[in-house]
Amino acid sequence: MATGSRSGDKNQLKLYSYWISSCSHRVRIALNLKGLNYEYRAVDLRKDEQFSPEFSKLNPVGTVPVLVDGDFVVADSLAIIMYLEEKYPQYPLLPQDLQKRGINYQVANIVSSSIQPNQIPLYLRVRLPKYTEKVGPYESLAWAKCSIEKGFTAIEKLLKDHSGRYATGDEVFLADLFLAPQIHAATNRFHVDMTQFPLLSRLDEAYNETPAFRDTTPEKQPDAPAKAS
Incomplete structure (x- = not known):
């Protein structure tokens, strides 16, 4: 596992991450927004480092991200973000308005539970030879794109009356x-035509103009391949 330290504090937060993981990407944004220094510890999924004995002690499920805060370890992007929200209240990630908060939960759930799981077949096609034998080279990509587009269509409708500069306001x-x-992955990895989604495209422009988002993109991470920069 590679390490990219952002400060010398031995008690600082440690984030086990993979550059192109959208789940890790979410947590990096949260850390940036809250102004928290952390040590970046790269876990190379292509080399199966997530199944190493060292990493398995942190997360037996074998997935990233994992956050280590002193003696406490928490895995799963939503769990990590909610932990950060509770412990580090600066820059709240949940609105005070209960209904607006519900919309935020719903969008997060559509992305993490409806869209992302259906992107896994593309990963399997790359990683598992037996899967490649059963699924052609383009079927899994088409399946992922279909899932993304279905989810994006729902989110566009959901946010129609709630969005401002960002998803649920300004x-x-x-x-x-x-x-x-998810939009970054849709555009750069799955080649989704974003002209179908004007609201999400507008949000993406706002994200690209916001340093906390711009600095966390996959290509800017310490473990990103040179060609991705």
């Missing part, structure tokens, strides 16, 4: 942390 909240990485 401040960044939880929904934005989930949307920005």
Whole structure:
């Protein structure tokens, strides 16, 4: 595992991340928004480092991201973000308005539970030879794009009466942390035609103009391949 330290504090937060992981991307945004220094510890999924004995002690499920805060370890992007929200209240990631908060939860759930799981077949096609034998080279990509487009269509309708500069108004909240990485993946990895989604395209422009988002993109991470920069 590679390490990219952002300060010398031995008690600082440690984020186990993979550069192109959208789940890790969400957490990086949260950390940036809250102004928290952290040590970046790269876990190379292509080399199966997530299954190493060292990493398995942190997260037996074998997924990133994982956050280490002193003696406490928490995995899963939503769990990490909510932990950060509770412990580090600066720059709240949830609105005070209960209904607006509900919209944020709904968007986050659509991305993490409806869209993202259906992108896994593309990963399997790359990683598992047996899967490649059963699924052609383009079927899994088409399946992922279909899932993304279906989810994006729902989110466009959901946010129609709630969006401002960002997903649910003029401040960044939880929904934005989930949307920005998903839109980035849709555009750069799955080649989704974003002209179908004018509202999301407008949000993406706002994210690209916001330093906390811009500095967390996959290509700017310490473990990103040179060609991705």
